[in-house]
Amino acid sequence: MKHIEKGVSLRRAPGDFLRDLNADNASAGLVAGIFGLSAGVIHISAGTAAGLDSAFIMIWVISYLMINGLFGLFMPAYYRLPLPMANSIPGALLFAAVIPVVGLEAALGATLIAGFIALVAGLSGVMSTVMRLIPMPIVMGMIGGVLLSFGLNMVRPLENAMLPAAIMILSFFLSARLIRKVPPLFVSMAVGIGYLMFTGVDFSGIQATVRFPEFIVPEFTLAAFLAYGLPLAIILVGMETPAGVGLVKGMGYKEVPANAITAVGGLGTMISSFFNLHSTCIAAPMTGICSSPEAGERDKRWVAAVIAGAIFVVCAPFYGYVVSLIEATPGYFIAIIAGLALIRVITSSLAIAFSGRKHEMGALFAFLIAASGIQILEIGSSFWALVLGVMISLVFETKDFEFAKGKQAVA
Amino acid sequence: MSALKDISLSAIAAGFVAVLISYAGPLAIFFQAAQGAEISTSMMSSWVWAISIGAAVSGIGLSLWLKVPVITAWSAPGTALLVSLFPGLSLNEAVGAYLTAAAIILAIGVSGSFDRIIRLIPPGIAAAMMAGILFQFGVGVFTSLESSPALALGMLAAYLLFKRLFPRYFLVFLLMAGIVLAVLFEGASLQGVSWQLAEPQLIRPEWTLGATLSLAIPLALVSLTGQFLPGMAILRGAGYGTEARPILTVASLVSMPMALFGGITTVVAAITAALCTGKEAHPDPGKRYVAGVASGLFYLLGALFSGSIVLLFTSLPVTFVALLAGLALIGAISSNVAAVAAQKDHLEASIITFLATASGMSLLGLGAAFWGVVFGCIAYLVLHRRPVRQGEGPGRAEPAAIRR
Numbered sequence A: 001m002k003h004i005e006k007g008v009s010l011r012r013a014p015g016d017f018l019r020d021l022n023a024d025n026a027s028a029g030l031v032a033g034i035f036g037l038s039a040g041v042i043h044i045s046a047g048t049a050a051g052l053d054s055a056f057i058m059i060w061v062i063s064y065l066m067i068n069g070l071f072g073l074f075m076p077a078y079y080r081l082p083l084p085m086a087n088s089i090p091g092a093l094l095f096a097a098v099i100p101v102v103g104l105e106a107a108l109g110a111t112l113i114a115g116f117i118a119l120v121a122g123l124s125g126v127m128s129t130v131m132r133l134i135p136m137p138i139v140m141g142m143i144g145g146v147l148l149s150f151g152l153n154m155v156r157p158l159e160n161a162m163l164p165a166a167i168m169i170l171s172f173f174l175s176a177r178l179i180r181k182v183p184p185l186f187v188s189m190a191v192g193i194g195y196l197m198f199t200g201v202d203f204s205g206i207q208a209t210v211r212f213p214e215f216i217v218p219e220f221t222l223a224a225f226l227a228y229g230l231p232l233a234i235i236l237v238g239m240e241t242p243a244g245v246g247l248v249k250g251m252g253y254k255e256v257p258a259n260a261i262t263a264v265g266g267l268g269t270m271i272s273s274f275f276n277l278h279s280t281c282i283a284a285p286m287t288g289i290c291s292s293p294e295a296g297e298r299d300k301r302w303v304a305a306v307i308a309g310a311i312f313v314v315c316a317p318f319y320g321y322v323v324s325l326i327e328a329t330p331g332y333f334i335a336i337i338a339g340l341a342l343i344r345v346i347t348s349s350l351a352i353a354f355s356g357r358k359h360e361m362g363a364l365f366a367f368l369i370a371a372s373g374i375q376i377l378e379i380g381s382s383f384w385a386l387v388l389g390v391m392i393s394l395v396f397e398t399k400d401f402e403f404a405k406g407k408q409a410v411a
Numbered sequence B: 001m002s003a004l005k006d007i008s009l010s011a012i013a014a015g016f017v018a019v020l021i022s023y024a025g026p027l028a029i030f031f032q033a034a035q036g037a038e039i040s041t042s043m044m045s046s047w048v049w050a051i052s053i054g055a056a057v058s059g060i061g062l063s064l065w066l067k068v069p070v071i072t073a074w075s076a077p078g079t080a081l082l083v084s085l086f087p088g089l090s091l092n093e094a095v096g097a098y099l100t101a102a103a104i105i106l107a108i109g110v111s112g113s114f115d116r117i118i119r120l121i122p123p124g125i126a127a128a129m130m131a132g133i134l135f136q137f138g139v140g141v142f143t144s145l146e147s148s149p150a151l152a153l154g155m156l157a158a159y160l161l162f163k164r165l166f167p168r169y170f171l172v173f174l175l176m177a178g179i180v181l182a183v184l185f186e187g188a189s190l191q192g193v194s195w196q197l198a199e200p201q202l203i204r205p206e207w208t209l210g211a212t213l214s215l216a217i218p219l220a221l222v223s224l225t226g227q228f229l230p231g232m233a234i235l236r237g238a239g240y241g242t243e244a245r246p247i248l249t250v251a252s253l254v255s256m257p258m259a260l261f262g263g264i265t266t267v268v269a270a271i272t273a274a275l276c277t278g279k280e281a282h283p284d285p286g287k288r289y290v291a292g293v294a295s296g297l298f299y300l301l302g303a304l305f306s307g308s309i310v311l312l313f314t315s316l317p318v319t320f321v322a323l324l325a326g327l328a329l330i331g332a333i334s335s336n337v338a339a340v341a342a343q344k345d346h347l348e349a350s351i352i353t354f355l356a357t358a359s360g361m362s363l364l365g366l367g368a369a370f371w372g373v374v375f376g377c378i379a380y381l382v383l384h385r386r387p388v389r390q391g392e393g394p395g396r397a398e399p400a401a402i403r404r
Helices: A013-020 A023-049 A054-079 A089-102 A104-124 A127-133 A136-158 A162-178 A184-198 A222-250 A258-275 A284-291 A302-327 A331-354 A360-372 A381-396 B002-006 B009-024 B026-037 B041-066 B076-085 B091-111 B114-120 B123-147 B149-165 B170-186 B209-237 B244-259 B273-277 B289-304 B306-314 B318-342 B344-359 B368-384
Strands: B072-074 B266-268
Touching (some): A013 A054, A013 A302, A023 A054, A023 A089, A023 A136, A023 A284, A023 A302, A023 A331, A054 A302, A089 A104, A104 A222, A104 A258, A136 A222, A136 A360, A136 B344, A162 B368, A184 A331, A222 A258, A222 A284, A222 A381, A284 A302, A331 A360, A331 B318, A331 B344, A360 A381, A360 B123, A360 B318, B009 B170, B009 B273, B009 B289, B026 B041, B026 B072, B026 B076, B026 B306, B026 B318, B041 B289, B041 B306, B072 B076, B076 B091, B076 B209, B076 B368, B091 B114, B091 B209, B091 B244, B114 B244, B123 B209, B123 B368, B149 B170, B149 B318, B170 B318, B209 B244, B209 B266, B209 B273, B209 B368, B244 B266, B273 B289, B289 B306
Antiparallel strands (some): B072 B266
C-alpha cells in the first residue's frame, strides 16, 4: 500500500462540504452531473446498435450511475480534489460490441480481470512503465478509429432525415458557441424532442420505472479477455487515468494521487463486474468541468465532483424513464445525440494521436485498423489496432519510444 | 540544341523512377475508379492513354520552357474522389466535370490568384476533405485482411519491409512483390498480358449541375490543395523560384483535350516530384529539368502501351488493386490527418468535414466531398470565426499534401 497516496479526511468531509459549498462549484457540479447522465445515451445507443436487450441496457446504465456515483462521492471527499468518477466511454463501446460475440458473463469476467490489472497497476505504482510500453498516440489512434463509426452515423441521417438532423446538429454548435452554461447536448436534445413533438411522435408509452443494480456472476474466457479485457485494462490504466490526472494537473493542482485513482478505479471495476457494469474510473470530461476555473476557488472545486456523484446516485433508479423516452424516438435521434456527445472525444483523440509528431505511423495504423472493424481469430479490431500499431511503431519510429530516449539525441 | 549537353543518366533515371512510381501506385486508384464505372478494357486503355499523354505533354513542355524539373501527373485525390462517385455518375458527366475543373484551374492560373485563393480555404478543412476521401482506401487494406488474408498479409509485410529499406522507391518494389504474391496466392495469371497499342476513344462531354457540384468543384479543390500546393512547395523548397501561373495554365490547358478521351485533370505531381527536384537527379539544379523531360518521354512510352498496362492490371485480382492503392496512400492519409490535427483553432470544423466526407453520404444527388466542405465551412463560421478579425490572420501550416 506504500504507493497509495494519503488523502485529507473522510470524517470531516460532510462539514467541510457545507463550508466550501458555493454557487460556482454547485453549478459546475450540476453541469457535470447532467453531462454524466446524458452519457448514458451513449450506452443506450451503443447497446441498441449492438443488438442488446433494452432491459439489460437499463440495468447497465443504472449500475453505471449507482456504482460510479458512490465512488464519485468518496474520491473527491477523501482527497479534496475535483476527481469525479464515472465509467470509460470507449470501454462502454467495446463492452457493448463484444457482448454479442463472447456473451455477457464472459465479458464481465474480462472486466473483473481488467479491474484487477488496474488495481495491481495502482498498488504497485507501475503506471509509468505501462505508459512507456504503449504510447499514447497509438492508444488514441485506436480510440479514434473505434469511435469513428459513431461520428459517421451522426452524419448519415442527413441523407434521409435532413431537416431534423440539420437542426439538431446546428443547434448543438450554435449553443456551444452562444450559450456557455447550458450543455449543448441538452439544447440539441431539446430541439430534437421539440421537432418530434411538433411532427407528432407518440410519447404515450413512456413510463417511470424504479430499478436497482442486479447481481450477476462473471465467467472467464480467453477470447473475451483478448478481445475486450486487455484493451479495457489498457484503456483504464493507459488512457482514462492519465487523461484525468493530466487534466487535474493542468488546472494547477500539484499533488494528484495517480496511483490511488488507478487502484480505486480498478477496485471499482472489479465490483462493477458483478453488477453488469464494465468499469469505474476517473471521468475526463466531467473532471474538466469540475476542475475548471468556472467551478470557483481552486480549494473548493472538490465540492463540484461530490455533487456530480450525488446526482448520479439519486438519479440512478429512475433512469428507466429516460430509456423508455429514448425508445419512443426514431433511430436517427439517438445516432445524432451520440455522435454529438462523442464528437469532442473523437476530435481530441485524433488531436492527441496525430499532433504530437510522435508515433504517427503507429497511430495511423491503429486508427485505420480500428476503423475497419475487422475480426481476426475472433479477436476484435481494437486489439489488433494496438498490437499492429505498436509493432509498426517499433519498426519505423523506434526513437519515439520512451526507452529509446536516453540513447538517441533528438533528431 | 543546348538541351543535349545537359542530359545526364541520373536525371533520366530519376524521371524513369518517377513515372514507374506513378504507374505503380496512383494508377491503381484510377483502376479502382474504372472498375467502379464498369467500363470496357478498351475504354480503360483510352483513359490511361489520355492521362499519360496529358502528363507527357505538360511535363516536357513546362520543363523545357521553364528549365525547371516540372513533373506532372494526374490528380490522385481526384481519382480517389471518382471511386466514390461511380457508377452513379455517367462517363459523359465525368468528362464534362473534368472540363469544368480544368476551366476553374485555368482561370485561377491565368489570374495569378493561386496563392490568394489557397489562403481563403481553412487549411484544416482542405486537409480533412482529403483525409476523408482517402480514408476508405486505407481501411480497404485491412478489410482485405478478412477477404484474402494471405495476399493482404504478404503485401502488408512487403510494404513494411520496402518502406523501411527503400522509402523512396517502395512503391515499385511493392508492385513487383504484389504481382508475385497475387500469382502465388490468388492464382492470378499473366498469360493474357501482351503488347497492345492504345486506342483512344472520344467521349462526348455532358454538363449537369450534380456532376459540377459533386465532381468538378471538389476535383478542382483537391487538385489545387492536394497537388498544386504541395507540388509548388516542393519546387520552391528545392530552390526553384517558379511562379504558379505558367504551370497551372499549361497543365489545365493540356487537361482539356485529354478530358475528351477520359483523362482526369493533369496536375503537378506531389508524390513523385521530389525525386526529380533533388540532388539525386543532378548535382547542378540548372540541369535537373532534364529529369522532367525524361519523365515526360517515359509517360509517352506508357501512353503508347497503355493497352498492355490495362491488361496487366485487369489480370490481377481486385483485392490486389485495392491493397496497392491503399498502401500507396498511407503516407498521404497520414500527412493529411496530421495537418487536420495541427490546425487546433478549427479542429471541430475539420472533424465535421472529415466525418461527412468519409461517411460517403449523398444528399440531393451530391457527393460526400462536396457536403464535407459545405458542412465544415458552416461549422467553421459558427464555431471558430472570431467576430473581430483584426491583425490575427489564420496561421497557415504545412500544406495538406500528398507526400511520399
